[in-house]
Amino acid sequence: MNILDERFLSAKQIQGEYLGNLTQTQDTRRTGNGQTFGDILGRMQNEAVKELKFSKHATDRLATRDINLDDSQLNRLQEGIAKAGMKGIKESLMIMDKLAFIVNVPS
Numbered sequence: 001m002n003i004l005d006e007r008f009l010s011a012k013q014i015q016g017e018y019l020g021n022l023t024q025t026q027d028t029r030r031t032g033n034g035q036t037f038g039d040i041l042g043r044m045q046n047e048a049v050k051e052l053k054f055s056k057h058a059t060d061r062l063a064t065r066d067i068n069l070d071d072s073q074l075n076r077l078q079e080g081i082a083k084a085g086m087k088g089i090k091e092s093l094m095i096m097d098k099l100a101f102i103v104n105v106p107s
Contacts, residue, residue, distance in 0.1 A: 052078050053107075073097060081105055 052074065054062070062069070069077070076096060084092050085105045094101045 052081065058101075067099065077101065 061067075073096065077094065080092075080094050080096070081103055084094075084103070089105055092103050092105065094103050
């Protein structure tokens with residue numbers, strides 16, 4: 001339908017003006033600051049993984065048993081904690097290389 005009188009907007013023009021582009025998928029929709037949902041989720045997961053902390057008790061146990069974790073073991077432990085957090089797990093027993101860790105995922 002062609003409208004010759006330019007005073008009236010077409011249905012498509014109104015849709016674009018008021019509704020925006022509704023064909024975007026959820027992953028590509030941008031927030032007010034230009035980030036996608038995937039960007040925000042990835043940043044949150046990375047921040048959660050960076051905050052791996054051992055309690056004083058756990059640190060003492062590792063020291064008394066002469067257990068030293070190398071970087072690859074710490075990375076694997078962090079990945080396991082991130083996976084548990086994504087599944088909503090609060091506490092977990094993680095076994096890695098004949099070592100057992102009781103992990104409180106939120107903290």
